[in-house]
Amino acid sequence: MQKSIMIRSTLVTIFVFLLIWPLALNRTAILYPDTGRYLMNGLNLWHAIDARHTGVRSTSLAGNTAGAIGASQGGPTSVAKPKVTLGGRSPYYGAFAWGARAFGGLGTITIAQALWLALVLVVALPEFGLRRPHTQIVTVAAISMISPLAFFIDVIMPDVFIGVVVVAVFVLWYRWPRTWMPRLWWLFNILAAVLFHTSALLLAVLLLACLALAEHRSWQNRRHQAISIFSALAIGLCGSVAMDLAIKHATGRAVTPIPYLLARTIGDGTAARVLREDCPARGYATCRFVNQFPLTENEFLWGRPGLVGWNQIDPSSETAIVREQWPIVFAALTRYPGQQLSRSAHNLVWMFFTLDVDEFGYSIKLDHSLDNKLFDAQRIEAESGRIYSQHLTLRLLSVIWHITYIVAVSFVIVALLFRRRLRISRLTLQVASTMLLALVLSAAIQGVLGGVWGRYTARIAWLAILAAIVIAVDILRGRTRSLS
Structure with missing residues (x-):
């Protein structure tokens, strides 16, 4: 038992070092325009927790002001109240x-995420048929270098x-x-992924539904797995809804869905045709954009030079516009x-085969509705990195990772x-088919329901590399058995 713990602890340490090379190369973490909104909302949550324990009502949620945390990081103690949540x-x-x-600068967030992923991999890889420690080290080194996994670990x-949610669903369903203890670990990862990112919920639900259909003959043998996974997903959904209600109660403003x-x-042109036909007779608020068509989905939401987007009105x-979304x-x-x-269909295919991280090299412009003074220290720290000083070319990394992914x-x-x-083997078949299915479902979710950006494929491209390694190891083992 002690030997097993020591081996796993050593592997976790090695995995962390393998996964933080972008942090070492860039010298700091990577920010994205959405990072500011995540940090602000998290800051508000910390204030709510602090108010709960101290009995003093925090003004953070009510007025979106930053108190002790902002001050402790060298920032001001208040920020402007945003228009909407x-x-x-x-x-x-x-x-x-x-x-x-x-616990430190932005790099500590990267290290925390690397540690989390290292724990996930050290528990998951044996379930994928990769049981030998040296095989696991080589696998993580390959995933870290020839896929964007380590890069996204460095992105806040x-x-x-x-x-992570794909790996967790696979392990619980098939293994x-x-x-x-391991059951709770994987259920916790599903819950955390759903609470952290709403896309994880939809991807997990669709993936589980497809796996259930594929294994419908053995449904009775897997009912415990299905119930457990769906329970974690339901709790995550309830946690997200409860947070929205808490924000509405504290601020007096309902959370505005995008x-x-x-x-x-x-962006696909169908709603644009409807609006051209129905405006201004139907009185849609969205009619204000008709004269600007054609627009991409991102131009409609976030604007462009000379155009005010949905988030800026x-x-x-x-x-x-949110209310009239469904009839349109x-x-x-x-x-x-x-x-x-x-x-x-075009978007799905494009999303499945396209991968890039170029947009992370843009100049950092955090959410316009925030008072960016709170995040000046973070932005200055991030802009000191080699990516933003153009000493590290993301175009080259995108090309390399795109080739390895294809x-x-x-x-x-x-x-x-x-x-x-x-x-x-049957296990390898299950790993490969599940990882490939997850990539297709992710492409469908983003291509049909969301934005068409290469980073959406890039963030889970490591699953394809992992599946390829599992297959290669299985084939080599088979040949070794045949020779012996």
Whole structure:
């Protein structure tokens, strides 16, 4: 038992060092425009917890002011009140980031995320058939270098946890642990991923549904797995809803969901056609954008030079557009189903085969509705990195990772097609098919419902590399057995 603990502890330490090379190369963590909103929402959550324990009502949520945490990090003690509270920017992840930040600079958040992923991998790899320590070290080194996993660990965003929920669902579904401790560990990872990022919830639900359909004959034998996973997902959903209600109670403003689906159909052109036909007769608040069409989904939501986007207009119009999202989208689907189906299929294929991290090299402009003075220290620290000083070219990394991703996906697909000839084991077949299915579902979610950005594929591309390694190891083992 002690020997096993020592081996795992050593592996975790090695994995952490392998996963933080972007931090060492860039010399600091990487920020993204959305990072500011995550940090602000997490700061508000810390204030709510502090008020709960001290009995003193914090003004952070009510007025979005930053108190002790901001001051302790060298920032001012208050920030401007934003117009609205946007959904999709988890206070839970922000609180996790601030908690890690309390032990040092932005790099401590990266180290915390690397430690989390190292623990996930050290427990998961034996369940994937990679039991020997040296095989695990080589696997993590390969995943770290030839996939964007380590890069996303260095990004102060919850994107890295999307892959974690896939691994957790796989282990619980196919490799149901015999003891409670590992079961609770994987259920905790599902819960955390769902609380950190709403995309994890939809991906996990769709993945579990597909696995249940594929294994419908053995459904009775897997009911405990299904109930446990769905319970974790339900608790995560309730936690997100409870947070939205708490924000509404504290601020007097309901959380405003981002109209991703409306933006997607405007970008695809179907909703744009509906609005051209129905405006101004229907009186949609969205009619204000008709003269600017055609627009991409991101231009509609966030604007561009010379164009005010949805997130930059007055709060009442923002809310009105969110309310009218569904009738406009429904009209687009019923009037132009062929065009929407064609565009969605195109987006899915594009998302599945496209990977890049170029956008992380843009100049840091945090959410415009925040008083960025609170985050000046963080922004200055991040802009001192080699990425923002153009000494580290993300274009080159994107090309390398894109090539390795395409090669890995192609290898996995070929191996699945010729699985009998290659004599792939049942476990390897399960790993490869689940990882490939997760990549397809993620591409469908983003291509059909969200934005078409290469970073969405990049954040889980490491699953393809992992599946390819598992297949390669299995094939080599088979040949070794045949020779012996």
